[in-house]
Amino acid sequence: MSADRRAWDALDGVHDPEIPHVSIVDLGIVRSVTAAPDGSHVEAALSPTYSGCPAVSVIELDAEMALRQAGFRSVTVRRVMAPAWTTDWITPRGRDRLTAAGIAPPAGPAGGKGALLGHAPQVACPQCGSLHTERLSEFGSTACKALYRCRDCLEPFDYFKCL
């Protein structure tokens, strides 16, 4: 296995502590991985989801630990701000896993003016799939989520906001 592959696999085992069901690779926050072919060094670039995300330092530390455990002796984890992370970078597998964990994945592409007045997205209930849902709160349990409720199965659920 190439050193690059080994590094990506290691990072695929790292999770955002606030979204433990999806790896940081599936969340799309691993921007690049550069590993020396002999495995002596690796540099990983991560971008934070939200600028005030309290999980950023933990994720960076976990990523460094995972790379060391994968055998890299020298590890650099870099924080990149630009281009800014977007929910468009969540992989299809990541979206499936969010749904399986009861979190509705972002509906539609990021960066639309939908976040401005009035145009709430149509969000499918992760439990029963119904589109008959309503927003309870713009801000949910973490910075990246809003709180919704399904009007058919009556379950409340987290919705991963488009960003």
Place this chain on the structure above:
Amino acid sequence: MTTISKDDLFTYALRLGDDSLILGQRLGDWCARSPEMELDMALMNVALDLFGRARGFLTHAGAVEGAGRDEDALAFRRDIEAFTNVLLVEQPNGSFADTIARQFLFDAFDLPFMEALTTSADETLAAIAAKAVKETAYHLRFSAEWVVRLGDGTEDSHRRMQTALDALWPYAHELFEMDATEDRLCAAGVAVDRGALRGRFDDMLRTTLTEATLTLPKSAWRPAGGRQGRHSEPLGLLLAEMQWMQRAYPGCSW
């Protein structure tokens, strides 16, 4: 090509950092005291976003200054005269309507401001803005919705929302003030021309206040001076609480 003075860039990054830091700190005071749990989460989420960008701006300011001050030194070990935030963000929380009025005025300015800053010639400022602009769109949606809900609500909520807007409106003008420092940076493509944002701000206000059945305040008072370190008394109290631990135990961490 215009050369950018280190002092100017430091001053600018510091101003942006201070605006975010002080507003975030103000909002933090609502923690566990908001009218509803959802509002508590919302206000704390907004505060976190503001702290996130404050860290970016202040870290950048410290690096540009090159005197060894990091984000913590700038946040916790400066005296009140050295803070350069606008007066709006330091105004006390007051009632929920006051907090919403302050937030709405700030957000309605901040969205076009951050959008414009994404094209700054300074890469760090542009990167922070690219992140901030998406968050601010949510902040504005939240605060504008509450202006409408309270304004177009009961007789009591309408009265309180109008009173809060009337009281805080005069402080909005300072957000659009330019000075020689920002003019020079603007010419160099680093700073945003604040005056050019006024049209969009006024449009946003007009639309929202109309929907909220509120009246645009008419006061001609234009308090200013925050950029020069001339602050109102409540900022001193805020800083005393925010800074006491680093003042008592400089450099302490856990």
